[in-house]
Amino acid sequence: MTVPRLVGTDVGGPADAPVLLLGPSLGTSADTLWSRAAQHLRAHLRVVAFDLPGHGRSPVGAPVTIADLAAGVLALADRLGADTFHYAGDSVGGCIGLQLLLDAPDRVRTATLLCTGASIGDAAGWRERAATVRAEGTTALLGGAVQRWFAPGFADRQPERAAALLAALRDTDAEGYAQVCDALAAFDVTARLPEIGAPVLAVAGAADVPTPPESLARIASGVRNRGLEVLDGVGHLAPAEAPTRVAELIAAHCGIPGGRPTTTDAVHDAGLAVRRAVLGDAHVDRAIAATTDLTADFQRMITEYAWGTIWTRPGLDRRSRSLITLTALVARGHHEELAMHLRAARRNGVTLDEIKELLMQTAIYCGVPDANTAFRIATRVLEEEQ
Known part of the structure; x- marks a missing residue:
């Protein structure tokens, strides 16, 4: 077995809190896919998001299977000192979650599987895509990525977020991407779903093309301890398209109380995440860059009270x-x-x-x-x- 070194980004959270590992989709990075949802989750969990080989910060190594990637996640958990952990993963990240539940059921406390499947697509299609990327690079995929990844209109409503995700795809190492395609071509655990007894929440995007709601329903009906949620107006990258709702679902599944943040820093973090989601990264980045000694306290007050206290209320x-x-x-x-x-x-x-x-x-x-x-x-x- 090949055990790849998967580099994790420690998003933060209380040092003594349960660990939550976040798995990415093919062609994305931990930062671009999970950053906004993670901001909501780190108030109660120690959140670490990892990159696939050749994606983000993780190096490319020998060819891998989904079982190898699951072993890499366990090695990451060992480095973090986490005997057990919660897990959430999108697309291939969800496939890795299923493999973890089969290979190390005593270590996974809960699994939230988003926009994924017990198998995804067909082997021939994955091998064809791997060959294309090896020959032409990941830029060959950019033209179809908007339709494949996002719900209709998302890229127009959230151009900065869509652009960041597409840039991550462009920057992904071609061989690393192709290796994960090969791993998906060989992945099918449909017949083994009844073996899974840990709590599983399957989350589908109603507008997801690669893994439609039926794919998540198949997981939910196959495992023993399950729930199913379908998110309206969401495509294949739910953590980026609906970060607040996804964070709420993960937190509830992990048994985190639905109460509001209790520390000043947690309120500020929640407010900053909402402020970015509503006003856009470009606007918030300009406001932060323009902050002076005179305006710094005012900017923090607005983030905490307007965005972290009012805009985050559930009513x-x-x-x-x-x-x-x-x-x-x-x-x-x-x-x-x-x-x-x-x-x-x-x-x-x-x-x-x-x-x-x-x-x-x-x-x-x-x-x-x-x-x-x-x-x-x-x-x-x-x-x-x-």
Whole structure:
């Protein structure tokens, strides 16, 4: 057996907390796929995300099987001093999770398997893709990756996140990618699912093309101790497309109480993750880069109180919070903030028709001049977004 050295990124968390290992999808890195979900999880778990061979920080070695990759995960857990651990993995990361449950059932406390299968695709297709990548590199896959990975509209709503994932695919070592394709070609544990007794949560993306909900339902119906969740409007990379919901599901499956963060740093981390998800990385990075000694405390206060205390509350979804925020900004005449939150509303799934109806409503309850200005701002901002 080949035991690859899988490099893990320690995302943080209490040193004495249970370990959660996060497995990536083919062509992604731990950072690009898991960073946002991990920010929510590290308040209660010690979170470590690993890279596949030739991906992110992990080196390419000898050819591997899925069983070899599972052995590499166990070796990583040993280096962390974790006799047992929780596990979550997307796509091939989910396949590795199934193999771990079969090969080392006494070490896996729970497994959350996302957008994956007991087998994925067919052997001929994987070998053909491996040959293509060896000949042409991973750039040959970029053209079809948006349709294969993301739910319709995701790349338009979250261009920075989509671009980061595509860049990770482009930067993946061709031989490392091809080796994982070969491993998937030989992977099929369908007949062994009844052997798995550890708690398994199967999570599907309703818009996932490579591993549709039926693939996750097959896992859930095969193992003994299972649950199944289907995420609307989510494609193949659920941790990147719906990080907050995925983090909530993983935390609940790990037995973590659903309470809110209790330390100031945890509130700040949760707020920063939501702020990035709603306003976009580019905006937040600019705000952080512009921070001075004069504004640093104010920036931290906004992150903790607005984003970590209000936007993270469970009573309303983000789409509803966007609608409320837009109305308040029109009423108060905060035009610069209105432009910013119009972009945020689109990221949160608010449609153009809904924005129009909201502004029509403000004409009655806030005043026609306020609504007229808001329509002018919205026209400019939404044209820029197209």
